[in-house]
Each structure stands twice: as C-alpha cells, then as structure tokens.
Amino acid sequence: MAVKAAGAAKKPGQLTIVIKLGTSSIVDEKTHEPLLPILTLIVDTAVKLRKNGHRVVIVSSGAIGVGLRRMDIDKRPKHLAQLQASALAAIGQCRLVSLWDSLFAHLSQPVAQILMTRNDIADRTRYINAQNTFNQLMEMGVIPIVNENDTLAVSEIKFGDNDTLSAITAAMVHADMLFLMTDVDCLYDKNPRTHPDARPIEIVSDISTLEADVSTAGSSLGTGGMSTKIVAARLGTLAGVTTIITRSSNPGNILGIVRHMIRTSTANTPSSESDEQRPAGSLLSKTACLNVTDASTTEDAPPPLHTRFLPSNDPIQDRYFWLLHTPNPRGTLFIDVGCYRALLNKAGLLPVGVVDVQGHFGQQDVVRLAVVEGSPPPGPDGRRSEGTTQEVGRAVVNYSASEIKRIMGHQSVEIHRAFAASRKVDAYQVVGSRKRTTDDAMASTATTLKGQPLEKPLLDALLRRRMFYTPSFEIYNGVGGLYDYGPPGCALQTNIVDLWRKHFVLEEDMLEVDCTVLTPHEVLKTSGHVDKFADWMCKDPKNGDILRADHFVEAVLEARLNGNKEARGQKVEDKDDAKKKKKKAKSEAVALDDAVVTEYEEVLARIDNYDGPQLGELIKKYQLKNPDTGEIPSEPVQFNLMFQTSIGPSSNLRGYLRPETAQGQFLNFAKLLAFNQSQMPFASASIGKSYRNEISPRAGLLRVREFLMAEIEHFVDPQGGKKHSRFHEVEHVELVLLDRETQLSGKTETRRMTVGQAVKTRLVDNETLGYFLARIHLFLQKIGVDLSKMRFRQHMQNEMAHYACDCWDAELFTTSGWVECVGCADRSAYDLSVHAKKTGAPLVVRERLDEPLTIEDWQVDIEKKKFGPQFKKDAKAVEDALLATTQEQREKMASQLAKAGSVTLEVPGVADGKVDIKGDSVKIEFRKRVENTREYTPNVIEPSFGIGRILYALVEHNFWTRASDGGDEARGVLSFPPIVAPTKVLLVPLSSNAQFKPAVKELSQKLRRLGVSSRVDDSSASIGKRYSRNDELGTPLGVTVDFQTLQDGTVTLRDRDSTTQVRAAEKEILAAIQSLVDGTKDWATISSELPKFEGQEVEVAAR
Template structure:
C-alpha cells in the first residue's frame, strides 16, 4: 500500500474517500441487496454522469479531432475469433485450490499475501512498528489471522523481498515451487494448496439454441475492429493512414477481484486502432503539433537496472533519440497525456512506463503504459502499443480474407522472380484427386526454394516436394509437367499489411484515479476535516451548477425554474437542491459531488434579479445580475476563464451563506 496525498497534500485516507463515494453513489456494489458479486459494480448518478462526460471528451479529443472511424462491435464473440487472436490459449491466470475447503485463490496473490504476512510478523518480532492501513475488512480479517510475530533469518527476509519484487514474472510452475519450497499454507485451513493450474479469464457462453457455437464475452474491443479492417479501409476510400475506435464494455472473469473499481469483471474500454504503413518509419503528419509536449518517462533500461527514476522529456526528443520507437507511437503518447491533463488527472501522479521485453507480446515493437499513482500503487490506465502487423496477419491467415492495403505505385516497378508454370492438361490427370492439393503446395513454394528446385529439374529432370496428406508426404513431379524459370514482372501496386498502433483506455480505472486525484478535505484550509471535496474540472464534473434557494419559500420557485431553463439553453447541466437543509449543508453535499459552481437565490434576487455565484474550491462568492452571472458560468464551464478571473471582474459577496461545518 502506497502512502499518497490528497490534491492539497494531506495524508490520503482511502476508507474515508471510499465511504464518501459510496454515500454519494458515485458507485455501488452491484446486486448488493442479494449479497453482491465480487468484481461487479454499478455507477450511480454522479459516477454515470462522470463516465458520460469522460467518454464524450474522448470522442471529441480523439475521434472527432482525428476523423477516426468509430464502430460499435458486439461483445459476444465466437470462440474461433479468440482462438486465432491467441486469447483462448493464453488469456489466463494461475489459480490454486485449497484441497480442504475448496477455496480458489490467484496463485500470485496467494504467494504475495503469505510472504507479506511473514515479513510483517518478522517486523513485529523485531519490535518494528508496523503501520496498519488496510481498508478491506475481509482482507484485514484474513491477515490478522495469518500474522504471527515470528522472527526470520536476515537471509530469508531478503529472499522474500526479492520474490515479492518479481512477483509478476513467475509462471504457474514457478509459483507452485515457491509454495512448496516455503511451505505456504492457506491460513483459513492450515493446508498447502494444490499446484497452480491455468484459468482462462474469458466468460464463455454458447450462442444459439443448439449450444454448438462456442462463444465468449470479449476481453477487449480490438478484435471486432480488426475484423472490420477491409470494410473500414473501403469506407475511408482506401486512404491510409486511418484509425478506428470502439467504446464499449469488455469482460474478464477475474479469479478473486480485489482493489475495488480497479479490478472488475465488467468494464468500459475505449480503444483506438491506428493503421499505419510499416515502411517509412511510421511518421505521423501531426507529430509537429505535439513534439514539445513533455512526458514523464520510465524507460526500459532504467527498469532493467532495477530502478524507477523517471525523466521528463519532450516527446520530440524521446522519438529522436529512440527512447520511443516511432513518431506515430509518440504522437499518441502525447495525445494521451493531453487527454488525461484535460480531464483533471494530477500531472505529478502520471508517468509513462515502457514495457520490458519479457512483458510485451513477441510481436510488439514497443509498448508504453500511462500509469496513474493511487493508494493502490501505480496503476496502468492506458496502454499504448505498437502491435506490428500481428492481428491482421493471423486473422487473414485463418480466414483467407485480404486484410491488406493495395496501393497504386507512382512508378511501376519491375520484379525479377522464379515463376512456375504447370501443364494443367497433364497435371490433373496425373495426380487425379490429389491434383488440387499438389498444385497448392507448388504455388506456395517460396522464392529461395524455387531456385533450388529449378536446379534439380535441370539436373535430374524431376523435383520432389513435401505435400502433407498425399502419399507418404513426398511428391515427385517430372519436367513434362512443370517449368521453373526466372522472369521479370511489372508491378503497378504494392500490397502490405498495415501495422497497428493501439491506444487502449480503461475508462473505469481512469475515473477511479481521477476521483483519488481530485479529492481533498476542508481540513487543509483549517476547516472541517470531515468535509470532502472533489475538485473535478468543470468539463467532466457530473453537474456544473447547483441552484440553491435560500429556503423553501414560494417566491424563489419562479426564479429557480427560470435559471434552470436559462442554463439548459446554454448547454450547461444544473441541479436544484431545494431541500430544507441549511445552505452550508447543501453546498457541502455538492462539494462531495464535485459540482464546481453554485448559484444562491435569496430575497434580494427576487427584488433585483441579482444572484450570488459560488466557487466550489475556494468557497468564495461574487454577486451580479443574471446576464453577467450566466456569462461567467459559460466562460468557466468552457474553460475560457478560471475563478480567479471572475473574482477580479465581479464584486465579492459575503452574505447569506454560512459555511457551517456540518454534513
């Protein structure tokens, strides 16, 4: 658990924030009245609005800005597709089962928890004060049970610490060996779990009434986009480069979900697949616009050296010196940075971490994660990978679909190559039912092989090739059936499989981190420690303006309706709180909801149509006539001005509102 601070530098207390987020219904465990299901959460009204606003901004910042082709693909996916993509075989975690009570645990989590608990026991035995800062009541209970104050050898402590540092790098067999070697027992039963087995993380569900079509819920939106590549290229009038995008739910059947909103079984993703010609260095025509954007980078070499220090560097420089593989990848890293900045992510809690070679898929050219710092540690929220031509290639190979770009060459080029002619009239009758198979094998012969065979044909008057499934697998073809010659051919088009740069956003994770990053309490201003604030930027805030009448007096009602309509016509979302609670209490509630502005309607408003406008962060107020207030709101919500500007322009008001420390 990482010690973090609030937006105002106060010690961060996760249970307090968590209880506030639930109380204000940013989120809530799904099906709670039925006891809930681990890893499933619903967003309540403010969480849902926050999500809608972040998605809306994603569309503006990425999709509209770059004319991306947004698609909406189904989550239901036939198994064959995910077999080809590798998910059926490889998208798995290691789990182990307790033979006594049937508990199923993620193997790496099990090892981690046991070793952490032993290290803690060791510290206790050595009399070192251990800070107890655990918020999950279930987990706490387990830990308490497991922790015994037993002193360990110094060497053992070091071994444990080394294992924990590398916990993400063990496979199932290795985890099994660790469990055996260090005699790890499930605290609940006192017995050692069975050896780890692989568990595929996809939810499976057969499609159709026969149950014969195996299907899964997609673990990512990418595959649906790849399968539409040819149609999208066509839609884009064959112009390259271009990108598709998809925003939708994905599913992972986590073994034992923990970390609240950060590891869930159903989550919203926004993924971009940018298709680029692999030749010419993967340049990007708008790279110039972002080259001076400074990113905090944690590169591969630093990590290899066992270190975590970061460098703040302009993306132009990082691409130029090879830290980041290419311009297109660099362009998207910068655009991701700008997006996260826009929605209110704390820039001091953002870094881009490069994947180590052993973390990346074998085909990936380079990969960086935008990681956000939270009380759970550094959390991967956006991945940005250069997936090379892998996905399109495997799907094309499996289905025979031409997932390629054909580009007319400016200058035709002449290719010299080994060509094969078959005497079809004799060939068919000679091989009878195997004709087609042998012919396909001949057509598939690579250039270097053809050269050798031409030699064979010349010397021996026949060739022998491998043809699986025909006779003993070797087929002889004599020179009366085949000609192999080196010839010239003019090519007018170039055919290539584009490479894919994939920025992939976990919207739910970003939203959770945003809530941690914008949270603080009035205690930092010397106010009430118990009064929480979420300082969302107006652009993503669930609601922009709170309308508060001084009391439930009838005379305020027409003004409330009037201002609601005015704000709606400006495209500014607002809410009315005309409950009987004190004004301070009502504003407190809305500070917790992250509403940036408040309009108070009092008796003076009824007389002269002036209103006070309150700033959430400073709790300062100004007062002016309707038109002026509305103009100020619009400029604040659209990001043209900040509160300091408004305070300079309009007279301060210190009137009816008493910010009483109540909740």
C-alpha cells in the same frame, strides 16, 4: 485553497546571495550617523551582483540605531524597555528604508521592504506566501531588504537577532550563499587582539568540531555577536547554504569571494560531470560553474580573508527546516525509546509509542517530541522530573491534545474503536538524525489532492453514500466483480467518454464503429485469445480456494516484508479496510536478513515477468503458504479469462463475450479502408463493454468482470519507420518513464524525458507509438488526473500480450498501488495477418506506385492441366502451400527440380503431410517482373483505455477533506474539473420561500439550453450543508437565489474549492458558468472580473 510555493527556477549561471548587515555596519556606534561610505559600497556590490545575473537579498539591522540618531539620543540605554525599543524601531525604520531606497535609486536599482516576525511565518501557508513574494520580487529584478519587525515583535515571536533572521531567509529563498558581515575578517582559533599568533580559520566543514574564539559580543547597538553568527551558520549549512563570515568595512570582499568560489568550483567540476558525480566540496550548481560572465574570474588572485562554512552534503528539505526552526511549538509529546528508534528508521509516529502529553494543541499544530529514558510516569503534578527527557524533534499532529490522551499507548488497530477513522500522527523530522520521511518521492501510501493521508474507508463511504457506484444484485448478496453506476457515477463516466471522443475521435478524424459483443469461437481461436488469453491460477488443497498465482506470491512476500518492518519497529501502512483484512496475507513480526529483504524486493519488482512454472518455483523456494489454511497451493495452471457461451438454439456454435473491442475493428479493416477512400494511415475507434472472467476480482472498480473500454486501432505503413505527421506537435511533452531494463534490474526508479528524446534514443520504438503516448498523457491531464501520480511503464517480454511487439502502460497511483489504466501497444501486423491467413480475405493495402518497379525474384508457374489431375481434391491446398513459399525455399526447390525432376513439399492435412510435385506440372524460374502497385499488411498501434479504472483513479486523485466549521468532522470534497464533473451547477434558493421558485426554475431552463447540467437543492437544510453535500458530488459551481435576486436580478456564484463567491447580473453569471465549463476561463479570472460577494456559507435555516 492550498498555497504552493512558486517555482524558484534559476537561469544558467544564476546564484541567490543573501547579505546580512549588522547595526555596526550601518551606523556609527558613537554618533549613530549612517556609515554612508560602507553603505554606498554595499549598494555598489549588490548592483554589480545583479548585473552579473545573480539574485540578491539584503537582511538589514540598524533601525533602532537610526532611531536613536533621529531622536538625538546619545547612546542606547543599557536596559531599553520593550515599548521604547519598539518606538525607536518604528522611527528608525522609516529613515533607514528611505536611505536604502535613495542609495539604490542612484544606480537605478529597485528595492522592496519586507518586515517579518517569527509569528508571520509560523503558519505554513503564510511561510509559503512569504517565499512566493521573495521569488516574485527577485524574478522582477528587485532586491528585497529584510528586517525584523521590531515595532510589533514581542519576545515570544522574535527571531532573537538578525543573524538568525538571515539564515531563515536564506533557507526560505533557497540561497546559494549567505554573507554574515562583521567587524572582523574571519574566525580565529584565538582572540587576535590579545594573541598575535592567532590563526585564521578559513574552511569549516563540521561546525560541531569548531574551536574558535567567539568572544566578540557585537556592538553596543546590536543584539548579536560572533556566537549568534555561529548559530546562523549552523542553520544555513543545514539548509544547504554556503555561509561566509567576512569584514563589513570592505564590502568588495563579497565580489572577490564569489569570483573565487565560482573559479574553484569550475576547476573541481569537469564539464562532463553530472550533478550526481560532483564532489561533495563543490559548492555551486553546475550551471553556475559553466556560465561565468565576469571577465575578472580568470584572475588567479587569492580570495579576500574570510571563513567559509561548507553546506551539508544532505541538506534538510524546506518543509522540515520550517518545521524545526520557525514555528513556536504548542505542546510536547513524550515518546518512549522504541518509538524514537522507529522514527530514526523513517517510520511514522504512532500512538502506541506516546507515553505522555503536555500543552493544549489542536490538529495540525506543531509540537515538540521528547524521548523519555525508561518511560517513567509523570509525577503527582503531571510534570516529569528533571533530566529524564531530551527534545529530539518537532512534529505536525493530526490529533488534538485531548484526542492523543485518549489513544496514547494503544495499537493502531484499536484506534478505530475510539474514532470513526484513523488519523495517524506524522513525525516529520528528528533532530540529530539525517533520516526522515521522504515526501519528495512517491510515498508508499496514497494522498488526497491536498496532500492529506487518503483514508480509503472514508472515500468508499462517500462513493456509496452518494451512489457513484454500488455492487450489482446487492439484495441477493451480490456477485464479485460486478457493479452498477448510480447517477453521479454514470454522469462522470459519460463526461469522460465524451471528452475522450472529442480528444481522439474528432481531433484525429478517426472512424468510429460499434461492433457486437458476441464473438464466434473461430475468430478468437485465430486471434490467439482461446489459447493465450489466460492467467495462472493455483488451488488450495485444503479448502479448494482458487488463487491467482502472481497475486498470491505478491501478497505473501509483501506480508513477510511488513512483518520484518514491524519486528524492527517501523511503520506499516494498511491499504485495505478492516473488512478485507481477513482475506489478506497476515504479517507476522519476524525479522528478515537484509539479503532476504533485497531478494524479496527484487522478486516483487519483476512479478509481472514470471510465467506459470516460474511462479510455481517461487512458491516452492520460499515455502509460500495460504494464510487462511497454512497450506502450500498446487502447481499453477492456466485459466482462460473469457466468458464462454453458445450462439443459437442448437448450441453447436460456440462463442464468447468479447475480451476486447479490437477484433471487430480488425475484421472490418477492408471496409474501413474503402470508406476512407483507400487513404493511409487512418485509425478506427470503438467504445463498448468487454468481459473477462477474473479469477479473484478485487479492489472495487479496479478489477471487475464487465467493464467499459475505449480502444483505437491506428493502421500505419510499416515502411519508413512508422512516422507520424503530427509528431512535432507533441515531441516536447514530458513523460515519466519506467523502462524494461530498470525493472529487470529489480528497481522501480523512473526518469523524466520528452517524447522526442524517448523516440530519438529508441526507448520508445517509433514516432506513432510516441505520439499516442503523449496524447494519452494530455488526455489524462485534461480530465484531472494528478500528474505526480502518473507514469508510463514498459512491459517486459514475458508480460506482453501475445500479439504485441512493444507496449507501454499509463499507470496511475492509488490506494491499491500503481494501476494500469491505459495500454498502448504496437501490435505490428499480427491480427490482420492471422485473420487473412485463416479466411483468405485480402486484409491488405494496395497502393499505386508513382513509378513502376522492376523486381527480379523466383516465380512459380503451375501447369493446371497436369497439376489438377495429379492432386485431385487436394490441388487447392497444395497450390496454396506452393505459392506461400519464401524466395529462399523457391530457390532450393528450383535446384531440386532441375536435378531430380521432382520436389517434396510439406502440406499439412494432405496425405502424411508431405507431397511430391513433378517437374512437368510446376516450373520455378528466376526472372524479372514489373509491379505498378505495392501491396502490404499495415501495422497497428493500439491505445486501449479502461474507463472504469480511469474513473476510479480520477476520484482518488481529486478527493480531499475540508474541516467543518466548529467541529472535528472532515467534509469530503471531489474537485473534478468542470469539464468532467457529473453536475456542473448547483441551484440553491436561500430558503423554501415560494417566491424563489420561479427564478430557480427559469435559471434551470436557461442552463439546460446552454447544455450545462444543473441540480436544484431546495431541501430544508441550511445553505452550508447543501453546498457541502454537493461538494461531495464534485459539483464545481453553486448559484444562490435570494431576496436581492427578486429585487435587482443578481445572483451569487460560488466556487467549490475556494468557497469564494461573486455576485452579478444573471446574464453575466450564465456567461461565466459557460466559460468555466468550456475551460476557456478559470475561477481566478472570473473572480477578478466580477464583484466579490462576502456572505458565502451563511447558515440560514429554511422555513
């Protein structure tokens, strides 16, 4: 399993402080006796820092010195052999730790010993484990005491000195301060012992310009000196740690310096200032500046003498620090100058830029990067001559040395001929450059669940091979945008829908309906779909191809931007597989002006906000040509997306396949309201197929012509601000939001905000809309969506559907970029109003008032006996138009009737559209009336889920590859949560022995009775291979029946992701499976409750 660093969240005012003590600070140089007065003060200082709320780590030298005293050796030999040093370290370490523990015990402060070598943290997983251990100890209030494990260390795996160890430790724990305690007060520009005029150096902002005396060699017992402390300071500041050199004989200096830094940092940082606005010289976090509890911080005393190295304004990220300073490289990649320039511009390291390889390394090993001036070839011995190379960085490679030798110098597109799938070499850091790849932001390419580059061809092959889905009518060459789901895809979809029904319909007590797909023309004409449910398309004049206008503009501009990157030697990621490249806009390596690049990027950020004429203007302005023909397409025209049909044999009744499930819910509103006993608010829900005649269906399940939707129509009273009674339950849920204003400015930066804050600031319009955004977030989290690849984007005005007044999309990041998977729209009263107006049906709510309401307004009285004969057959139309007038119109009409005795009213469809109404047939008066009921048209909040898109994004988010034992082949794994996995349990007999069949059959029946889906794999393949192919199906659990099962009734239970197993009685295993599928327990709990089984994945061939 991948190990992630535990969050080292700090409390307000809390600092992490690392104190490094050299041997001369711990033992007397001559007698080797512990310097108890200094150690006691160090302990007292550390405890005071802890009591002030800070986290403390001590890096301690002195083991060999204490060992010399314990063995009664007068002085350290000048040439101490490695074995002697290791032995003395082992002897002294025991005494030293005992000494620290005794001193801290007097003050009731727990401590912990951590011994490390460079090799212990050379592996990234072990590094993170060490990091997590530090964080856990400090969270428990423990002070870790660190020392290099001199007993086991050899020269190849030593840190070299404890100064370097302290800097690496400080970076690992994300320290705020690193104190390097020495036998001098600070750095001087000259040796103060020989130059009385030597001046102290108090602040160092750039170590490269430092001119100081570093001749101090350290004590006779230690291995460091002032030069090693300068190296440590360089490492610390690079990681963002303020590094301080001060005198060890006065440990109280630490408290004084900390107080001074907090005080000065507070003075430099106004309380209203944000983190981003803080001056570069501000060294402490804002929370630390504002929460000082030590009363002595108010003193205005100068700090003790010390040298302070200011941290970098652009500190290196933890992963890159580990990469540069922790592992021992396994080899070297020699790259050309052009490749080096590309790395400086944040591009990846591609094989074309590699000119030579040295060393024997495998995939995921760390190697050196060396730039070669002029790229001379290696000599006859395979080595390069002196002075031709310069090391510029480190990299983690996705190829072995032998593989890189096969592909170096080749273009990326040629790699596919050498390997089944491309695995690019990623350069993580270049020394001397502050530019690096940004893994802390959303990358331009998708990654797997484990952070690996997601190879879409590999995933597509898995989905086809395991029949998650397949093109419809494939043996007839298929039809674009139509797909069939196979058994696992169908089961996955069913489980998602079932969970959706539980999460929304059952939880919210919704009224579920199933309405017809065929919809008459008149219904969709009234709803606006006939006129407005359209996309803009344009036509190529040469070959007649139909292009969706916004997609065409987007593709061509992206191709030009990619061509600009290629011209500048930057990495360009290819999102589509090779078979589809011919249909994409081709990128030519042409450099663009920076202003043009910015303009293109701003257009792409607003692409959804352009209408047809505006898209036409962009095509003309930028001379956008179809890459297949070189022609500029025609002006965009609208294309209605609905499938038209005729209903009945006469073909007189036009109809459509519904584009959404919503209209059936609206037309049944009155009946649903009555079913709900006229109680408001309430919600209806519908799950069913919808159809859209996409212009250019692409990207597999992401843009299809027939798809499953799950839609909710929540009817709410508009009076009172659309409050929701359960909003308080979700107001703490944090969402990632991309608002309309940010997009209009041409940017795509998101912000994190709780739903409560979003509604309070009116970023989200009302509580009901905010409530459903939070519920959507929780649903997607529950089914297994990667939350780091999810955001809510607000629709821009031109982009919103014709019926919406506000809308947010839940978008999921995939290999096709950000994809809209759920829409949540405030449809106001649009649908009910237009259908009621068209049909006259009362799609309203009438509620009895607790107290009668007296209203004064203009009222119309019609004298039927005179009104009817005057207008005859048009009387009903004129009466409806008259009663539909507003209060303002009635006031004007009453005035006209009083003055002229008649009034003119517009009535469409009658005469010439205007009629004259005489005063003797109509009376309009302003008077009081008493209302006992209130009538209103509800507003509607509509969450709409595209199940197919959610399903595909879920597949990508849960896909990763696991290296096969003893081979290069990567085995695909789909880590679906058990609650949605197509099959929950794989039943595997150890072999095809007939004795196992009754036990397997009985287990299968018991699982079915529990409602748990299972699948038996009794093929002749080995158990490992059977597990592997079911890992590809996403099956989370595996039960193995073996010979021990026949003896004592126990079986093994395997976890898909960790491949660990437990063994227990059948009853216990079934109970564990039930709790895992229900989500009441996770694997960590199960594996702690049941005995572990260590014989997993044994390759036993079946007979």
